[in-house]
Amino acid sequence: MSSTIRIEHVSKSFEAGKPVLRDLNLEIRPSEIVSLLGPSGCGKSTLLRLLSGLERDHEGHLLIDGQEVLAPTRAVGLMFQEPRLLPWLTVRNNILFGLNARDRRQADGLAQELMEQVQLSGCADLLPRQLSGGMAQRVALARALATEPGVLLLDEPFSAVDALTRMRLQELLLSVWQRRRFTMLLVTHDIDEALYLSDRVAVLSGRPATVREIVHVDLPRPRDRRAAEMLRLRAYLLEALRIAGAPQLTGYGTPFGV
Amino acid sequence: MQPNLPVVRSAPVSSGKASRQPARGKQIALALSVPLVLIAAWFVTTEAAPLFRPNQLPSPTQVLHTAAELAAGGDLTRHVSASIGRVLSGFIIGASLALLVAVAVGLSKTVERAFDPTLQAVRNVPSLAWVPFLLLWMGIGETPRITLIAIGAFFPVYVNLVSGIRNVDRKLVEVGYVFGLSRADLVRRIIVPAALPYLLTGLRVGLGQAWLFLVAAELIASVSGLGFMLIDGQNNARPDIMLVAILTLALLGKLSDSLLRAVERRALAWTDTFQGR
Numbered sequence: 001m002s003s004t005i006r007i008e009h010v011s012k013s014f015e016a017g018k019p020v021l022r023d024l025n026l027e028i029r030p031s032e033i034v035s036l037l038g039p040s041g042c043g044k045s046t047l048l049r050l051l052s053g054l055e056r057d058h059e060g061h062l063l064i065d066g067q068e069v070l071a072p073t074r075a076v077g078l079m080f081q082e083p084r085l086l087p088w089l090t091v092r093n094n095i096l097f098g099l100n101a102r103d104r105r106q107a108d109g110l111a112q113e114l115m116e117q118v119q120l121s122g123c124a125d126l127l128p129r130q131l132s133g134g135m136a137q138r139v140a141l142a143r144a145l146a147t148e149p150g151v152l153l154l155d156e157p158f159s160a161v162d163a164l165t166r167m168r169l170q171e172l173l174l175s176v177w178q179r180r181r182f183t184m185l186l187v188t189h190d191i192d193e194a195l196y197l198s199d200r201v202a203v204l205s206g207r208p209a210t211v212r213e214i215v216h217v218d219l220p221r222p223r224d225r226r227a228a229e230m231l232r233l234r235a236y237l238l239e240a241l242r243i244a245g246a247p248q249l250t251g252y253g254t255p256f257g258v
Numbered sequence: 259m260q261p262n263l264p265v266v267r268s269a270p271v272s273s274g275k276a277s278r279q280p281a282r283g284k285q286i287a288l289a290l291s292v293p294l295v296l297i298a299a300w301f302v303t304t305e306a307a308p309l310f311r312p313n314q315l316p317s318p319t320q321v322l323h324t325a326a327e328l329a330a331g332g333d334l335t336r337h338v339s340a341s342i343g344r345v346l347s348g349f350i351i352g353a354s355l356a357l358l359v360a361v362a363v364g365l366s367k368t369v370e371r372a373f374d375p376t377l378q379a380v381r382n383v384p385s386l387a388w389v390p391f392l393l394l395w396m397g398i399g400e401t402p403r404i405t406l407i408a409i410g411a412f413f414p415v416y417v418n419l420v421s422g423i424r425n426v427d428r429k430l431v432e433v434g435y436v437f438g439l440s441r442a443d444l445v446r447r448i449i450v451p452a453a454l455p456y457l458l459t460g461l462r463v464g465l466g467q468a469w470l471f472l473v474a475a476e477l478i479a480s481v482s483g484l485g486f487m488l489i490d491g492q493n494n495a496r497p498d499i500m501l502v503a504i505l506t507l508a509l510l511g512k513l514s515d516s517l518l519r520a521v522e523r524r525a526l527a528w529t530d531t532f533q534g535r
Contacts, residue, residue, distance in 0.1 A: 054435055072438045084433050088451045088528040097447075098437035129530035147437070 002030040003150030009060035022208035035194035038204030077144035083136035085128040092124040114142040134165040324498040340482040348407025356415035364423030403475035410471030414463035422456025
């Protein structure tokens with residue numbers, strides 16, 4: 001299961017505010033991994049929220065497998081910055097939360113399989129308060145995948161864990177992706193994360209966000225984080241990001257772009 | 259090629275709950291120490307070195323004797339079961355209504371603006387003020403008594419659950435939206451469980467209020483119940499009977515609260531909150 005995402009001329013502004021997104025275009029092929037990299041507060045998350053159907057009232061078209069996104073559907077999985085587990089449910093029941101009652105009854109196998117894939121076998125009956133940050137985020141990943149979505153949207157999913165845990169989670173995400181081949185769109189402000197995971201990195205400008213540049217990462221997986229080509233791309237993206245963020249630092253008369 | 263970092267399962271973080279708790283026996287001894295001291299003082303001031311006359315404050319042995327007498331004659335059981343029956347029916351009716359109204363008010367700003375001001379005004383009517391009016395409307399009988407107790411139980415449940423619903427983490431509600439939950443499922447699977455700590459506090463306070471309103475209710479031309487025992491003791495100048503009624507009320511109130519607390523502990527085992535030191 002994997003889907004195509006098409007973002008066509010999408011603009012969005014909130015009431016009484018500057019536009020957040022302006023004429024944004026991006027097409028993502030089935031099973032492709034694309035990262036959105038941009039200055040903080042540039043509207044990356046808004047784009048994900050629009051694609052997941054959580055946010056509405058935009059101009060342009062958001063299409064998943066040719067279908068306009070109107071409301072949240074089970075075809076699109078979303079992983080938030082925080083795990084957002086339901087604290088009163090066990091790991092197993094959190095993972096199966098998105099399934100309706102009928103499917104949940106036959107879901108033992110699915111829960112087992114997902115827990116294995118996110119390396120949480122044996123944790124089925126733990127409560128969220130007993131989990132570390134990294135474990136909780138793995139449960140969140142399993143929950144997002146339980147409805148077998150063709151698209152997985154990730155909103156800075158590993159930004160709240162320590163560096164080592166983050167690297168492990170990135171590897172785990174890739175190993176799950178290699179089995180399930182969903183299409184991934186990832187919002188991040190971590191250049192290394194974007195380079196390690198993505199087929200393409202879309203650099204966004206500051207508010208209102210638009211795609212400034214698309215960088216292809218044609219390296220086989222698993223990637224060596226310290227390979228010369230990775231370091232070269234890293235320096236390149238850093239510069240691209242600096243330029244993309246520049247107007248925000250000086251423009252609109254607000255100091256520091258706040 | 260850089261070797262992949264092994265993904266090892268991290269050990270569950272221990273919850274830290276249930277630590278620092280003294281042994282159960284010690285807890286009970288500590289809880290009993292205050293009433294025992296009070297009873298000892300009562301004994302001393304009435305029997306050992308009498309400060310009070312028996313028609314003012316009868317001694318503990320006298321009260322115990324009266325209680326045994328009332329129990330043997332079947333009167334105590336009759337009054338206690340009449341009161342428990344009223345508290346339970348009033349509480350169940352009041353709390354169930356509060357649950358429905360609180361969910362409606364909690365979910366919708368419009369419903370809140372329409373109903374909440376009126377409910378807050380009604381809430382501030384003292385319990386005794388209802389008595390003549392309920393008598394006029396419902397006559398003498400069980401209906402006005404149970405209605406009064408239901409009014410008493412309604413408001414703590416209502417007030418707590420509304421604020422519980424308004425305190426539900428928006429981020430958890432969003433999880434419900436992401437999975438396309440219907441409104442009913444959102445309430446059932448996210449909002450009510452998330453507001454459960456508040457609901458249970460409301461139920462505990464509501465049950466306490468039900469006992470408070472019981473006595474007011476039993477002033478309504480009653481022939482049974484602990485409230486009637488109080489009036490009866492007053493009319494016959496029997497402070498020992500009054501004390502039996504008061505002590506029974508205290509005991510039953512504490513017992514019912516302990517039951518609800520036990521339910522609360524089980525239902526809220528998932529919470530990760532400060533437990534006191």
